[in-house]
Ligand code: HEM
């Protein structure tokens with residue numbers, strides 16, 4: 001970790017291989033975006049639509065991290081990369097979970113339908 | 123504003139300036155509005171004239187605007203922030219002057235210096251400017267200047283990206299500035315809560331000015347965060363492991379992490395509001411399934427980490443100066459590191475305390491209230507650490523130490539009123555009152571403002587080669603302390619008496635005496651601003667007497683004091699090998715710290731480029747065009763950004779190489795200068811005998 005980093009691409013890694021990774025990532029991203037749009041336009045039930053869109057989004061995040069940001073769990077940087085992922089997931093879980101907690105509670109207090117009330121209604 | 127949109131100039135026409143309002147009706151409010159616009163115009167004209175007269179356009183462009191040097195970028199950030207600070211303080215003064223004359227009666231409620239709508243614009247621009255275009259550029263600028271030097275790095279990890287970040291911030295600031303002259307700013311406060319700021323209740327350009335200023339500058343801040351983080355992880359000098367980093371670097375790391383994870387929330391909430399306004403979406407509207415409470419939720423997911431983004435760099439500065447000016451090692455280094463990191467993480471778990479009264483159940487409020495109180499613990503640890511650092515040291519009462527003392531006394535009060543507000547049942551009584559206004563100014567001014575000004579005073583000689591005048595520095599600091607006490611302590615009382623914040627008028631005559639006291643404080647604040655300007659000016663005139671070519675005027679212990687003042691563009695003639703925490707201090711203790719390095723190498727520096735400037739221009743055009751619905755210009759600006767990126771991506775860019783001979787020559791000259799200087803003791807620190815070579819015999823810390 002303390003060794004200085006020149007920010008250069010490892011010369012051993014050929015440019016062609018780099019390019020292939022990027023192209024793969026790009027193709028996967030386009031495909032997954034297409035899937036999300038297709039799901040939105042289709043006449044599947046709403047729960048399915050939301051589920052498919054969320055799944056496509058998650059997969060696309062993985063594709064970006066792997067193919068564009070060179071995240072990997074093997075090799076010289078794996079420990080740092082793992083820590084980074086865990087830290088990010090923790091913060092995102094706090095934000096997403098907190099939002100759910102707060103908005104569901106508010107929805108429940110307003111007798112909103114389709115939300116999970118935090119407290120039993122009176 | 124005209125009813126129809128022209129394809130060429132959008133909604134712009136000749137009636138959008140405040141001069142039209144003035145012609146329409148002459149009263150104190152329109153005079154203030156037109157006066158502010160005139161100050162802007164005259165300022166711009168005068169600035170342009172001076173640049174032309176002195177033939178400074180060329181040097182400005184070559185040496186500053188196209189520079190990718192983090193040190194220069196940092197200085198430009200701070201210059202931007204100081205200009206915006208002047209506007210912010212003047213607006214604060216106008217608001218205080220207004221409220222001192224705003225006692226209405228039930229039959230005639232409207233009175234005071236400015237009209238209610240104008241008052242609303244004042245607090246909205248004041249809040250927006252102070253947070254996004256004063257506090258943020260101050261701290262980002264200071265980190266840019268100091269961080270690479272303390273890490274033993276030549277530059278940021280991504281120098282050109284850094285330039286782009288500065289450009290985006292300046293473009294956002296430009297949008298807020300131009301709203302003085304062209305059109306109006308929003309009236310929804312610095313938070314711009316919908317549904318009031320939705321298109322239905324706030325048609326027109328005001329909210330859009332805010333949205334685009336925030337979207338553009340927010341993007342810049344996110345990029346800055348990444349730049350800082352990568353720099354800290356990848357560009358430290360050999361041997362500079364994490365637990366050897368100066369504390370300012372640690373707090374910078376916390377800031378970087380928080381910028382990366384918090385700024386996107388602001389971008390998301392603003393983008394959603396923009397979609398509501400421009401594209402007929404219903405994220406935050408009353409009907410069609412919108413939920414405006416989610417805006418408050420997302421906004422404060424950014425907003426709370428933001429306040430710690432603001433305060434942590436100040437904590438870093440106070441760590442450095444408490445140690446340097448008492449001639450002692452920083453007390454409790456490890457505890458300060460742990461406390462900073464804890465604050466960075468816990469600050470993501472408390473955001474709900476900004477909307478305790480929105481209607482969620484008590485259980486939710488209690489959970490976040492407790493989390494909020496917990497964050498007081500690491501902050502308390504820090505205060506004790508700094509006091510212990512000063513304890514039994516030979517403290518010199520320099521301007522930064524005056525700021526530190528003011529911070530100790532006042533910040534603790536502000537922090538305690540924060541803990542009071544963290545109790546939901548109390549918050550129900552005083553939320554949205556001037557008690558809250560007093561609380562956040564009570565942490566922001568003694569924390570952020572004093573901290574940043576102390577930092578500027580401390581590192582100024584490194585940037586420009588001469589010290590700032592200590593006497594005027596202390597006067598400024600005392601004026602800011604006194605001004606704060608008179609302006610904001612009365613607001614605690616007024617809040618408890620029931621005065622709501624953002625009130626253009628009030629009917630209770632009992633409020634008046636406190637209003638007068640607060641206005642007197644605002645006058646002191648103006649005086650402090652003038653005194654700050656004067657400090658720079660008088661120090662500039664005395665620069666020969668205040669020069670410190672030795673580069674180490676305060677007998678410091680961290681790496682940045684080992685280089686000449688002003689610091690050369692390559693910073694270190696040779697990247698230091700770090701062997702200890704406070705490495706420069708250890709070198710001093712070991713004997714001859716100014717020994718020349720064994721050899722010199724060519725130095726590779728990023729080439730100057732107008733890239734950041736061009737992106738800033740495109741972003742400004744995009745924002746301005748979107749505000750006024752000038753669609754062709756918006757499309758042009760929007761497409762120009764990827765085009766510029768692609769263009770730069772395809773060009774072959776040669777770095778600038780500084781030959782070893784040039785570095786060697788400069789470095790030998792520096793070492794000869796140091797050898798020729800007489801060492802100055804700490805007692806002589808403020809006198810002309812301080813030429814930047816300290817007396818090593820006195821170095822204990
Ligand atoms: C230096 C002298 C200053 C004065 C005289 C001043 C005065 C004021 C006044 C009168 C208000 C409106 C209070 C109300 O709503 O009733 C206000 C709001 C505010 N101020 Fe200041 N202020 C000063 C400095 C600062 C600084 C340094 C910051 C932050 C860096 C700051 C941030 C804010 C914010 C965020 C608001 C809330 C705006 C809103 O309601 O949306 N102020 N200030």
Ligand SMILES: [Cu+2]
Pocket residue numbers: 425426429472473475476
């Ligand atoms: Cu908060």
